[in-house]
Amino acid sequence: MRRPLQLGLLLLAGGVGYVALTGPERLPFGGPWSQTRTAPAGEAQAPTPDAAPTPFGEVTDAALQRLVAREPISLQALRAREYPGSALRVVRTLAPGVNYTRQVVSYASDGLTIYALLTVPGGTPPPGGWPAIVFNHGYIPPGEYRTTERYVAYQDAFARAGFVTLKSDYRGHGDSQGTAGGGYNDPGYTVDVLNAAASLKRDPRVNSRRLGLWGHSMGGQLSLRAMLVDRDLKAASLWAGVVASYDVLATDWGRAPGQEKPVLDPLNRRYLRALSPNAALDDLNGRPLQLHHGTADEDVPYSFQRALADDLRASGQSVEAYRYEGDDHNLSGNLGLALRRSVAFFQKHL
Template identity: 25%
Template sequence: MPPVKLRRAVTALAAAGLLTGSLAGAALAEPAGGAPGAVVGNTELPAELWLDGTGSARRLTYWTRTSLDEPALSTGAIFVPAGTPPPGGWPVLSWEHGTVGVADECAPSVAGRSDRDKNYLSTWLKQGYAVVATDYIGLGTPGVHTYLDGRAEAHAGIDMVRAARAVDPTLAAKWMAIGQSQGGGAAVFTAAMATRYAPELDYRGAVATGPASNVVEAASLIGPQTPPIPSSHLTAYAAYIMVGLKAARPAFDADAYLTPIGKEVVTAAEQMCLTAQAAEKFGSITVNQLFSQPLSSGPFAEYAHEVMDVPLTGYDRPLFLGQGTNDTDVFLPLTLKLIADLETHGVRPEVHIYPGLDHSATVAGSLPDSMPFVARAFS
């Protein structure tokens, strides 16, 4: 974001009360952006948004970096377990969430979380881990959320750890990334970047379930020729991909690919969270109706590969990948290709395939395997 626009955005946040006290003044004096992880807003998280097992919780606004290494603001929440921290502080899990939408009101630190995610994160809290949970850039902060922009999401997740430790001295330097779906892909990006991006922290590894990967390869099958698959989720995902890629790389002409109906859906998706409302809105529109030309044609792939391709090198800590065989959001073959590509590059993730589990069920279904994995990494 250019400095003038960024200054206006920060001014708006200060006026809205999202930047507090001297922090607001400091942010306004620094229109080019603060250091990654620098906190510019710190408020108590409303009690109704706490996870079971929380002793204290805060909502932060902090600086991070886009995938083009430009300064940007993100928000997120800190959940600290009840009780006395262990020697050295609470080990930290940085939660990178799955698809919620791209509108500001979809940010989990404002909108809350699904029962699935609350139960999952509460399980980790009760095991003695602090949970820090980024909303990602553009969900509740200036600009449009760059959906599936893996480096930007990873930056936000890593800088959330920095921000949380800046305001809570009970948090340890040792940390891991955990994520599901969109956040699973973000956690894999994080695993490839964490040590180099934040060498002052003690990064230990990552857990990713149903990880978004090989997105461009899957998207290349989409176009007017795609069979009319009745799936509101697929339609919403396709719309979010177009919104996110345009936001991440403004030179990309999304409209060139869209039908009039597609343009209407993408415009609606910018303001709609992935809820029952979206399912009702998109339920009668199949993904092929969105597109006037295949995504395999033109410059889509060139832009999307740069933004969405999971790194295949840079992994220096353990990586856990969990995938359900009945997942119809992130298909098993996509994750198997990711595993094969990683192994071809010398990366040996710990892989768990869950027969009969779908996208959502894999989150809790992976816990008997991921909990000992995390305990070993922190030991």
């Protein structure tokens, strides 16, 4: 799953400047990043308008956090927003699954109409309603995306097991309104995921205290960030997730053989780390994550899962991490096993 992507991140070297970076899916931090300069010794910069100039490299944590909070993609900015969602409106009823219904629905997000694929178990809901999973797909070219295509077997496994699932298209995908801005520096997809969760909470068939997330590739990044924004999301299963810290993505993701590796100065590395969901894992407060990754993944390296699992354990969080030797980005060789593990995980935690 490769994709063209435009990624802009705030770099601090030489003052605050916005650098737009372009490249294919595996090179979202490519382009001119390596041109980042190191400020000369003694050069001063003011990280915030109300702060005294601070020598480069000696910015306080508080000043750094104020800079991070200005970024719309930051957890601070996302937590300051509201996610009301809306009632799920049925657009089209599809052929049912084995023991569940399938419908194309729409919901409201940021004033936009977003389409999604909804599955609901047949029969009478249990007391309190069905458990539900917000299903977050990986990158598919937005112009090629169709609500009813891709991830059919994945969604089917959870639907058969008695979970409501809602796979959001995200803005700019298929018939959904809005602009597809990417999943890493633009908050739009994360906002759509959070409003999808809010819309499920409104549904009387759903138990709002039993909500989880499933995410693949880019959807793994969206799921991790959404879980750190909305504390009602109880558990997440991430497959081949782009879950490394932004400083690692900036330097270590998708470098072609022989291509020079960009170098970040210490301040920019601190800044990108602070901007990443990985810097706030304490805020999970014990809510569990499950990780799946193939060692032969050519799109998202297995090292991303290993680094996140290490960070989660260091933070005292609950994590299951599964390594699939020689498997690819879609876990094609172990799909049934990985799905059974994910279903069992949600049966335990939702």
